[in-house]
Amino acid sequence: GQQLNQSPQSMFIQEGEDVSMNCTSSSIFNTWLWYKQDPGEGPVLLIALYKAGELTSNGRLTAQFGITRKDSFLNISASIPSDVGIYFCAGPTLWDTDKLIFGTGTRLQVFP
């Protein structure tokens, strides 16, 4: 079945630095979603992408839907301590769009 692989697995950065993470799949997706999970909470939607090549921003966050439809990228500019958490990519599978699957996550730690 379709799988989503995220990299890096974890990141330790200094406050103020920019962050980049990505999500790849061996098969295409028609929607890419990025969620953030704060410690002890459920994931919350950050950005949704619906078209190949689409670039969407949400404050300091920018995400792109890869042209091949097999990858997506999330960038965070000027990181702050509240950016700490786990970032997940997700998307409905191609053959069953009711089935929403998630990646393995990128754990972000921000040091002051």
Next chain:
Amino acid sequence: DAGITQSPRYKITETGRQVTLMCHQTWSHSYMFWYRQDLGHGLRLIYYSAAADITDKGEVPDGYVVSRSKTENFPLTLESATRSQTSVYFCASKDLYTEAFFGQGTRLTVV
């Protein structure tokens, strides 16, 4: 209160016991999902439902049972709990034109 709620938040059970995790949403969303979260595996889909009385297997369904007799409820049952089912379980719901909203999770420990 509006939203999606899971209960209990924490549960400790013994190997072999049956345990049911509850999920309730007040939006009348069509779709509901159960995921488990384990270190190194991200969120893995256990079961999902597109509407009342319609359920389907996800990536890791073995050892779990679900039902959806009412749109707002989607309970997950572990028929005979095993230690490998120790995990954090998340329920989510969505509608056709929204993306998924998650509950706060249930931390289950099987001893």
